[in-house]
Amino acid sequence: MAARLKFLGRVCGIGLGAFLSVKTAQKATKYHHNVIFAREEDKEYQLVHVQVAFRHGARTPIFSLPEMQNASVGDVVWDKDKMLGDLPETLIKYRVKDLDGGRQPVSEYDTRQKKVIWPGGSEAGQLTKLGQRQMYDLGKNLHRRYIKEVELLHPQLVPQEIYVRTSNMQRTIDSARCVIAGLYGQQNVKGVVTMVTCPEKDESIYPNSHYCMAIKKWAHSALSTAFLMSNIDGYKKDYEEFKEAAGIKDKHVFVFFRDFIAAQEAHGMPVSPIFIKYREMIERNATHELVSVQCGYPHGRHEILRLGVGQALENILERMKDKITKKSPSYHRLCLYSVHDTTIICMLVCLGLYNNEWPDFSADLAFELYKKKDGQYFVKILLQGKEQILPGATSAMYPFEKFRKLITSYSVEDWHQECNQQHH
Secondary structure, three states, X not given: OHHHHHHHHHHOOOOOOOOOOHHHHHHHHHHHHHOOOOOOOOOOEEEEEEEEEEEOOOEOOOOOOOOEOOOOOOOOOOXXXXXXXXXXXXXXXXXXXXXXXXXXXOOHHHHHHOOOEOOOEOEOOOEOHHHHHHHHHHHHHHHHHHHHHOOOOOOOOOHHHEEEEEOOOHHHHHHHHHHHHHHHOHHHOOOOEEEEEOOHHHOOOOOOOOOOHHHHHHHHHHOOHHHHHHHOOOHHHHHHHHHHHHOEOOOOOHHHHHHHHHHHHHOOXXXXXXXXXXXXXXXXXXXXXXXXXXXXXXXOHHHHHHHHHHHHHHHHHXXXXXXXXXXXXXXXXXXXXXXXXXXHHHHHHHHOOOOXXXXXXXXXXXXXXXXXXXXXXXXXXXXXXXXXXXXXXXXXXXXXXXHHHHHHOOOOOOHHHHHHHHHO
């Protein structure tokens, strides 16, 4: 029970860590260098607006592992001087404001996380230099697509052209900074870039189980060992086998191990042989745990998704509508959302595009709005630069009206009210 509450209390509803081996991490970084964005279908379509949600880059671990009699993580040192600190090329001037224009709220999450210090002095859940490099590379890819190829943006940052929304956590704020630095280059960022966020109690840009009581109630139930064993094929057998092999006395969840291994392997650290042996099992079951908790699987999926990311998707839709109707702030050509793997996964589930894989560090989900010569509008969705075809569609160019109907099925009129009503 303590482990389950710890999971919910610390990060339920936010990023949990990609399961990346050293080669996979290098491949992901290289992929972002060489990603091939889909070209416009033909001259019949004009790209007029883009919104990109992206996961933060590689970070230090979040979870401590339970005591194991038959396994050890070894002498892992998270050297603060080597792993943390800003990469010079990512340094730009920025400020973070509340959505209402006020000062940045205090980050409750960072206050909690910074109490956890790993051997070597690094704080838990912090963006590393590797993570900064991944986000900078993503920014360079966006530059290639939206400045060089399509010429949607000016080469020099025009503040009115972009909108930057981030969760109120240092790793997502730092990730957004690095993306902008890569997108424009330091020399082309004049003045101060503004990012907006909101207090954790109001945050709906990721599944927020701290303050949405309906999600919190579901998460407590869905993360129980009994629930997982009865609703996920093979979970009971895997759970007991791994528990015995590792010599774990207390209850555990696979996400704990996945998170720690992800951070180790992404940064080229050696991993315990027993974790390597059970890597596939850990990956499979941790993913099941995540989807169960965050996406409402297998019961109540629609309602949990609505409260988890429905408002975030609706905001994306509203900005498209503003561009179509030329309503302020239609001058935004690019909207950036610095979010978490849980955001990306839940959005993909809503869109019918989830492929049962955990999003890589720096994974991006782009929503491109096109105007056809006849005046009709279309939406194209790209996951890490690859065109996605929505269920029932025959082309990546999806009619805006159909997209609108899909997204509005997850709309939430009053997030606070519905969260509390669901709880009662």
